[in-house]
Amino acid sequence: MAQIRVNDLSFSYESSFDPIFEHVSFTVDTDWKLGFIGRNGKGKTTFLNLLLGKYEYSGSIKSDVRCDYFPYKISVQEQAKTADELMEIWKPGVENWRVMCELSELGVDAELLYRPFGTLSFGERTKVMLAVLFAGENDFLLIDEPTNHLDREAREIVKGYLAGKKGFILVSHDRDLLDACVDHVLVLNRTTIEVQTGNFSSWWENKERADAFARAENEKHLKEIGRLKGAMDQSQRWATKGENTKIGFDPIKEHDRSIATRSYVGAKTKKMEARVKVFEQRMEKNIREKEGLLQDVEQVRDLRIQPLEHYKERLVEARDLSLAYEDASEPVFTGLNLEIKQGDRVFLNGGNGCGKTSLIKAVLREAGYPVEDDFVISGRLEVASNLVISYMNQDTSHLHGDLRMHAFENKVDYSLFLSVLRCLALEQAQFDKKIEEFSEGQKKKVLIATSLLTPAHLYIWDEPLNYVDVFSRMQLEKLISTYAPTMLIVEHDVRFREKLGTKVVEM
Numbered sequence: 212m213a214q215i216r217v218n219d220l221s222f223s224y225e226s227s228f229d230p231i232f233e234h235v236s237f238t239v240d241t242d243w244k245l246g247f248i249g250r251n252g253k254g255k256t257t258f259l260n261l262l263l264g265k266y267e268y269s270g271s272i273k274s275d276v277r278c279d280y281f282p283y284k285i286s287v288q289e290q291a292k293t294a295d296e297l298m299e300i301w302k303p304g305v306e307n308w309r310v311m312c313e314l315s316e317l318g319v320d321a322e323l324l325y326r327p328f329g330t331l332s333f334g335e336r337t338k339v340m341l342a343v344l345f346a347g348e349n350d351f352l353l354i355d356e357p358t359n360h361l362d363r364e365a366r367e368i369v370k371g372y373l374a375g376k377k378g379f380i381l382v383s384h385d386r387d388l389l390d391a392c393v394d395h396v397l398v399l400n401r402t403t404i405e406v407q408t409g410n411f412s413s414w415w416e417n418k419e420r421a422d423a424f425a426r427a428e429n430e431k432h433l434k435e436i437g438r439l440k441g442a443m444d445q446s447q448r449w450a451t452k453g454e455n456t457k458i459g460f461d462p463i464k465e466h467d468r469s470i471a472t473r474s475y476v477g478a479k480t481k482k483m484e485a486r487v488k489v490f491e492q493r494m495e496k497n498i499r500e501k502e503g504l505l506q507d508v509e510q511v512r513d514l515r516i517q518p519l520e521h522y523k524e525r526l527v528e529a530r531d532l533s534l535a536y537e538d539a540s541e542p543v544f545t546g547l548n549l550e551i552k553q554g555d556r557v558f559l560n561g562g563n564g565c566g567k568t569s570l571i572k573a574v575l576r577e578a579g580y581p582v583e584d585d586f587v588i589s590g591r592l593e594v595a596s597n598l599v600i601s602y603m604n605q606d607t608s609h610l611h612g613d614l615r616m617h618a619f620e621n622k623v624d625y626s627l628f629l630s631v632l633r634c635l636a637l638e639q640a641q642f643d644k645k646i647e648e649f650s651e652g653q654k655k656k657v658l659i660a661t662s663l664l665t666p667a668h669l670y671i672w673d674e675p676l677n678y679v680d681v682f683s684r685m686q687l688e689k690l691i692s693t694y695a696p697t698m699l700i701v702e703h704d705v706r707f708r709e710k711l712g713t714k715v716v717e718m
Contacts, residue, residue, distance in 0.1 A: 213241040220270035247382045249399030251652030259353040276351040290329030313342035334365035352379040362562040512634040518696040521668040523595045527551040532590040561718030601667035605674035607654040610646045623664040631660040652678035
């Protein structure tokens with residue numbers, strides 16, 4: 212059984228003042244099925260790159276195994292090549308027959324290997340890359356968010372496939388996937404790193420119990436801290452009072468004193484100050500220990516939203532709706548029926564390419580919002596007049612500039628915008644960076660904050676949780692449960708949909 216031993220690891224990017232890792236030490240076994248959990252921007256992908264030797268760092272990472280990383284990088288020029296041609300670039304020496312065996316476990320025909328990679332769907336690309344990844348021998352595999360952009364069926368296939376494997380680190384924010392596929396977790400807490408046996412749910416149960424204990428202990432210690440600080444102040448006042456009596460005295464009131472007593476008082480005061488200094492150091496240490504109780508407690512702050520109320524009860528209605536793109540031989544979907552009333556949270560469910568995003572575009576166009584107008588609809592689609600929509604696109608590639616520019620362009624209050632981002636655990640150090648430098652999860656939070664600050668009758672979110680960390684997902688669940696905005700959502704996170712959906716439309 213090989214191990215990866217991390218000792219006193221420290222790393223920071225040249226462009227950042229704050230360290231990503233600082234004097235970190237832990238050990239993991241390479242036959243574990245290890246889930247990697249942490250807030251966006253905490254350094255999960257960075258650590259995978261450190262294992263791959265891409266960055267210089269201080270400390271040591273010792274390992275006897277070779278690491279391989281998912282997803283493989285694909286250039287624009289390589290999109291025209293087949294996976295059969297690309298696999299030698301991705302994993303030199305990989306044997307074709309092994310890849311085919313892995314594909315069969317994923318329920319995929321080996322014919323995919325001989326099609327131009329750019330013509331494959333997200334699900335097909337993921338399955339081909341995973342097949343190549345697991346076709347090696349004795350590699351420790353680094354799997355970075357494999358289910359993003361995958362529909363429910365593809366997620367279930369990937370989940371079942373990974374559940375039967377071992378020897379990997381899985382970075383994912385999908386609670387269902389982590390529960391099914393891992394037997395250990397590596398967690399980036401707020402200030403520490405921990406390794407635990409179990410899956411996401413067992414770790415979360417332990418964390419909630421530990422956080423509750425820390426909060427209870429902290430309440431007890433707040434009074435103790437106040438008492439210690441009071442004792443420090445009193446001791447300092449005694450020492451200062453003694454020091455002040457060295458020089459000058461009233462011969463009538465202090466008839467027992469003379470100028471000769473000055474040295475005696477000085478020596479006595481010096482001893483008292485020394486004792487006070489030792490006492491203060493001991494008290495400061497105790498205070499730091501007690502104040503550190505909450506260092507790893509996730510301070511999840513409540514979010515707010517201001518939905519508008521429309522004068523109509525029914526906001527969107529579709530009857531026998533069909534949609535087709537102008538150059539396509541077949542419609543994307545036909546015979547769709549849909550109704551969205553105020554307070555509904557309608558989830559669109561179905562495979563990639565079934566028309567979920569196309570339906571969203573049709574609703575936006577009918578409401579008067581600018582969209583790509585290259586499709587035609589038939590049947591009936593009615594949208595309430597003067598309907599205000601807050602739309603969150605699944606794509607983040609259009610984000611540019613700094614946060615102030617983004618807030619101005621989207622007509623949201625800059626101070627409130629920063630406040631919501633802080634609630635979503637975006638570090639203040641990020642505020643001065645260009646959005647292009649953010650991680651994908653941080654970019655998603657920019658879109659989420661923008662949508663939350665846009666008062667609307669209907670909130671349309673297209674895959675809002677891709678790359679977003681578990682804690683922020685829970686924040687959004689609580690927000691939507693509390694304020695009950697009217698929503699049309701495409702999201703493949705099973706638990707998110709089960710908790711919040713009032714209707715599910717199968718596409």
